[in-house]
Amino acid sequence: SNPTGLITTCRQVRNRGQEFSTMNQPSIPPAKSVKSAVRALEILDVLTREGRPLAFAEFLRILGYPKASLHAILQTMTAARWLHFDDLERTYALGVRVWESGIAYSAMTPIESRARPVLEKVRDLTTETVQLAVLDNFEVLYVDKVEGRHLLRLDSSVGLRLEPHATGVGKVLLASLPRDVLTDWLKGRTLERYTPNTITKSSQLMRELARVRRLGHASDTEERTLGASCVAVGVRNSRGECIAAMSVSAPAVRFGQAKRAKALRHLQAAADGLSATLGFQGAPAKRTQKDH
Numbered sequence: 001s002n003p004t005g006l007i008t009t010c011r012q013v014r015n016r017g018q019e020f021s022t023m024n025q026p027s028i029p030p031a032k033s034v035k036s037a038v039r040a041l042e043i044l045d046v047l048t049r050e051g052r053p054l055a056f057a058e059f060l061r062i063l064g065y066p067k068a069s070l071h072a073i074l075q076t077m078t079a080a081r082w083l084h085f086d087d088l089e090r091t092y093a094l095g096v097r098v099w100e101s102g103i104a105y106s107a108m109t110p111i112e113s114r115a116r117p118v119l120e121k122v123r124d125l126t127t128e129t130v131q132l133a134v135l136d137n138f139e140v141l142y143v144d145k146v147e148g149r150h151l152l153r154l155d156s157s158v159g160l161r162l163e164p165h166a167t168g169v170g171k172v173l174l175a176s177l178p179r180d181v182l183t184d185w186l187k188g189r190t191l192e193r194y195t196p197n198t199i200t201k202s203s204q205l206m207r208e209l210a211r212v213r214r215l216g217h218a219s220d221t222e223e224r225t226l227g228a229s230c231v232a233v234g235v236r237n238s239r240g241e242c243i244a245a246m247s248v249s250a251p252a253v254r255f256g257q258a259k260r261a262k263a264l265r266h267l268q269a270a271a272d273g274l275s276a277t278l279g280f281q282g283a284p285a286k287r288t289q290k291d292h
Helices: 011-021 031-050 056-063 067-079 096-108 110-126 168-175 179-186 202-215 257-277
Strands: 083-086 091-094 129-136 139-146 218-221 228-236 242-251
Touching: 031 056, 031 067, 031 091, 056 067, 067 083, 110 129, 110 139, 110 242, 110 257, 129 168, 139 168, 168 202, 168 218, 168 228, 168 242, 179 202, 202 218, 218 242, 228 257, 242 257
Parallel strands: none
Antiparallel strands: 083 091, 129 139, 129 242, 218 228, 228 242
């Protein structure tokens, strides 16, 4: 898969904040304090999505908060080092505490720490880029990546999000969901077309996901980006849940049938091993050379 940036909204955070403010828990501060916390989270979310420092006026335009409230929250977050203020540029960026939290998050997430050597091994065996992704709110989130050995590589990075229907890892993760959950998600949804190969009909996507379940792997044949292809398989935890997906990605010009089959063999073996370290005791993934 070849991820590109995807802009999300703060609406979900706002909705969660409204839910929190109505919870009847004595330990929760008054609603005004909860609102401030939600707004602080939205500020972090905006900076994460934009990927660049923002001026006060930009926050004001994006979030629409009262000036006094926004200024107070920015000052508080800067003092606590969640934000960094550039006196020369007059802009706010993510602070060192965000970086510290990211390090702690990685340490608390076994799949990412355990997956890194597995990804590196697959890269060494295939010489191509290997990626690890999870499904977050029906978006593919890439959480780790090991670059291939070639000069010609796919443009991707950790932390970016995509729509799942046009990627190999996305199909694997969608295929692991119950059919009723998929049906609800697809209701009224437009599947964006990125290339002539992109699946844009719900019925076609459901057939493709059934095929993924049957074969035990998925592929992206220039469906997200012309000239880019991948194969992908799932990683399971001790309860048998598909919690992540791994892919081998390469330019289509050098990812012919033989190389795809070789990459898939190494990828499946690696995913089986990683799943075992996470406590999965089920049968190994299906071994098949059939792809399309």
